[in-house]
Amino acid sequence: MSDSQKMFVTSQPLPVPRTGVLTAFDPGTRVLEAGFQVAPPFKPLPVDIVFEKDVAVTLRDGVTIYVDVFRPVGEEKVPVIVAWSPYGKGQGTSVSVMGVFGLVGLPNDVVSGLEKFEAPDPAYWCAQGYAVCNPDVRGVVDSDGDSVLWDRQEGRDCHDLIEWLAEREWCTGKVGMSGTSYLAVAQWFTAAEQPPHLAAINPWEGVSDVYRDLVMRGGMPDTAFAGLLQHGSFFGKNAKEDILAEADRYPLMTGLWEDKIPDFASITVPAYVVASYSNTLHTAGTFRAWRRMASQDKWLRVHNTQEWPDYYDEANVEDLRRFFDRYLKEEDNGWESTPRVRYSLLDLAGGDQVGLAADAFPPSDVTPTKYYLEANSRALFPHAPAAAATAEYDVSANPNGVSFITRFQVDTVLVGYPKAHLFVEVRDADDMDLFVLVQKLDAHGTPLQAFTTTNQNARVHDLTDHGATILRYKGSDGRLRVSARHLDEALTTEDVPAHTFDQVEKLAAGEVVDVQIDLLPVGLSFKAGEQLRFVVSARNLLGTMMPGLSEYVGANSGRHVIHTGGEHASYLQLPVQGS
Secondary structure, eight states: OHHHHOOEEEOOOOOGGGOOTTOSOOOEEEEEOTTOOSSTTSOOOSSOEEEEEEEEEEOTTSOEEEEEEEEESSSSOEEEEEOOOSSOTTGGGSHHHHHHHHHHTOOGGGSOSOSOTTSOOHHHHHHTTOEEEEEEOTTSTTOOSOBOSSOHHHHHHHHHHHHHHHTSTTEEEEEEEEEETHHHHHHHHHHHTOOTTEEEEEEESOOSOIIIIIIOGGGOOOOHHHHHHHHHSOOSSSEEEOHHHHHHHOOSOOHHHHTTSOOGGGOOSOEEEEEESSOTTTHHHHHHHHHHOOOSSEEEEEESSOHHHHHHOHHHHHHHHHHHHHHHSOOOOSGGGSOSEEEEEBOSSSOOEEEEEESSSSOTTEEEEEEEEETTTTEEESSOOSSOEEEEEETTSSSOEEEEEEEOSSOEEEEEOOEEEEEEEEESSSOOEEEEEEEEEOTTSOBOOEESSSOOSHHHHHHHTTSOGGGEEOOEEEEEEGGGOOBOTTTOOSSOOOBOOSOOOOOOTTOOEEEEEEOOOEEEEEOTTOEEEEEEESSOSSOOSSTTOOOOOOOOOSEEEEEESTTOOOEEEEEEETO
16 A cells, blocks of 8 residues: 555756765776775775776666765675665765864864765775765666665665675675664664575665654644755656655555564664764654664663764774674674663763763663642643643744743653643634743853764854754753644553644643643753753744754644643653652
């Protein structure tokens, strides 16, 4: 059914800003000698590398894709790491990728320019005895077929590529995958297909449910980034999936969207997963996949910055090498003694803690703790107020939200999954788009925020004052269209509510309904006297995730009423450590 629901639009050739030095179709094998620079801003190669360019690979349905392979010179067989994404395999030296590095404050010479965007750098990995395969996936640049976006089809395609690579005369038969964002998402889908020669994966922040994370977060049609993906990538000769038209035609969960959720129960390969609290596109999906994947040998590291600087950080690359050495080279290097979870605690005032060890996420000493809303005082209390009260706002007024504050009397640490359980009513309308936010305030009530990158210049301030959330962390947010409140009983847990998104339940006049809203995972430390503010609003409190995107505006009218106390005891549940 899902294939019949897919919609396509004509693709376009790769635009000049997306082309790099190695983009042009030029099949053949050559040796890049140590010291070679693909272009002046980039790192010279530390070793001689065999470069096989535009190698044809035939997939199971007869479609031909083209791949670039970088491998060490010599007769010794090596394992290979695959970087699967629709971003052209020659884009590493493009104006667009160099611009992204500049945006986050990464110098271009941290990489060789041979890497795909968001992918492992062949210069490093070939020097460590690995090959790197950069494919142009189905429908992209010179590869045949029509491209799809984050789909089980990609898992099948990458399965075929992995098995083809394992048979090369230079390959040991061990294949891994690595990369951030799109390259992480592709790993969930590929691992679920269980290619026999896939030995380990390294998903470094990525969505794991296209409906819930990309096009309909909270049941709201917020498709700005989906549009950027569709219009700003998947360049090729044929057609590409029209995710925007699909979101418009199929606003409820259908087979189309179900095929864009990996089969987590089939992901059994060793996995080193990397996440952050601050990426409003990737955070929920990365933690979801970590929770639900079936792998027995899985590790999680939660960092405190932005994914691109984190991915290319020298110490982190070395850490990943130890993981791959264990599972792709079968070295007995003690990797298994690595804590299953290493998490960070954000201070938002320069005192972050990183690399904290735990056996699980949330750590076992975390207790889900209810903080009850009280409408009259606008405070949060440890016990439900006996008296009923309401806090309300006109969605067209300023302010069009209400907030509630608590001051911590002792040092307090939150690490895990917050959620809101609210009793709400709407007047002069039949639906509500609700946005919620947990903020840290200092002892004087000032909201605390932190940049996630080293670039903190005036332009980045401008970009992030309202929006560009991947560059500046302002707290843990959530959202829900109230007519989409129906819970998925199979997926909902005490910590994390999940919604079916397969039905619409409008509100009747005077009807009070209870809704559960998942917020992004947190790791926040509070000193005694510091405060937490919980905001409920009719508008997107953080703005867009990326610079330059159009902002989603809630489909709201009338008045929103938040009920507290009595039989409608709304609360915010927080993961309190050590309580």
